[in-house]
Amino acid sequence: MAQKPSIPKGTRDFDAAEVAKRSYIMDTIKQQFQLYGFQPIETPSFENSETLMGKYGDEGDRLIFKILNSGEFLSKVSDQDYDSKSEQTITPKISEKALRYDLTVPFARYVVQHQNEIEFPFKRYQIQPVWRADRPQKGRFREFFQCDADVVGSDSLFQEVEFVQLYDAVFSTLKLKGVTIKINNRKVLSGIAEVIGAQDKLIDFTVALDKLDKIGEEKVKDEMRSKGISDEGIEKLQPLFGLKGDFGTQIENLKSILSTSEIGLKGIEELEFINNAISTVKLKTAKLQLDVTLARGLNYYTGAIFEVSAPEGVKMGSIGGGGRYDDLTGIFGLKNMSGVGISFGLDRIYLVLEELNLFPETIADSTKVLFINFGKNEAMTCLKAVTKLRQAGIRAELYPDDAKMRKQMNHANRRNIPFVILVGEEEIKDEKFTLKNMVSGEQNKLSFSELQATLK
RNA sequence: GUGGUUGUAGCUCAGCUGGUUAGAGCGUCGGUUUGUGGUACCGAAAGUCGCCGGUUCGAACCCGGUCUUCCACCCCA
Secondary structure (H helix, E strand, C coil): CCCCCCCCCCCCCCCHHHHHHHHHHHHHHHHHHHHCCCEECCCCCEEEHHHHCCCCHHHHHHHCCEECCCCCHHHHCCHHHHHHCCHHHHHHHHCCEEECCCCHHHHHHHHHHCCCCCCCCEEEEEEEEEECCCCCECCECCEEEEEEEEEECCCCCHHHHHHHHHHHHHHHHCCCCCCEEEEEEHHHHHHHHHHCCCHHHHHHHHHHHHCHHHHCHHHHHHHHHHCCCCHHHHHHHHHHHCCCCCHHHHHHHHHHHCCCCHHHHHHHHHHHHHHHHHHHHCCCCCEEEECCCCCCCCCCCCCEEEEEECCCCCCCCCCEEEEEECCHHHHHCCCCCCEEEEEEEHHHHHHHHHHCCCCCHHHCCCCCEEECCCCHHHHHHHHHHHHHHHHCCCCEEECCCCCCHHHHHHHHHHCCCCEEEECCHHHHHHCCEEEEECCCCCEEEECHHHHHHHHC
């Protein structure tokens, strides 16, 4: 046997059942997006490198798939650059395009590029694959789908409120109960950094803080020290590590910690507004939780930060994330355009639904009736009937070969086709069809109109 | 990018401290049953033991490299 073909690391093939389950999730998300007034757009799978590079930090640049130029691209590299063997020097000279890494940056590019045609505030959704040159592991692939909804052109916090509702609506519709929508605010994090005298180390500080529940208080402090945050600053953080309780209690504690920070108090005010609004309209099944250690996300979040974690007991990274980014389009030259958005991780939601057995049984609808093939003449009669049934909207097919009955019946079984029809010499003579129910085993000789009525 | 792990028939996996013709279950194909499936019984086909190299009289098994799988770290959906 020849060497078996394969697909690249971190990619997958999907069979019919998997496609059906994925569509079920996608359709649910799409339906809610539309219900909330978002319009679909699509962007190319690859962008100009400069659109993507530098938008996700150094770590992100490493994970972007670069596309090699066409033609004699090496001849454009000078001997000096070539000899340098420096990836950073050579890559831009041999690669001018890259696969999209997420949907947010291409969206920002889209908004800037089409700013004169867009009616603001602009609400769009986008469901497309993205690629990351990451090492695969649980719930992490090199090709995966993101389902994003974003609004640009409005500072209103009602947008944040609606996104919390949208998360709740989608997961409730998917019957995925007990998800936690974690929320934080970049301004609160900035305020804390300010209070401890580490404004300039905001990213290092937040990345360390984010690991609190994973590596524990002491190691977080170690990491902060190693990044150059002073001991007295870390001392001031102490109340933060013990921050517990419901939304309101945490808010009150934060107010005293941040009492001297204008920006911190602004962040608290925003969180309070969102929480109050959600308390008023109520969520169906999700929980909204304030998590001051939540600091993930990209360098461009400026206000709210969201992350959705799977119900307790399911080992899975976040199944959604998002936030407010005041300045994203600024990178592409369009100022004063605030945006906020969220993303659903389709592939991870799939794994969670699978693990909890939450997919409906009936999503994979296949052929309803299979005509058994007894030979050319009989098959011709069947073909006419198949054609008419299809015109009536009934999924019907004819077994293409006059194989042994056992084989044909087995085929119907394996594909879960609920009915077969047998047409032999006798049926042709009587102008009847023998319909067999593959579940009960019962069978009847019917006229075509009776047949059609039964299958309808 | 770092560390660990996995690879044997179409699928899931056995295979002892290296030792003759590498096994099982499921599936496939054929038969019992030439127009009646799911059950049962009988039989058959099917593997360069991931790939390349090394050690050895002898390698699925030991060693090195490489690819792949899965897991953790970094980071993230």
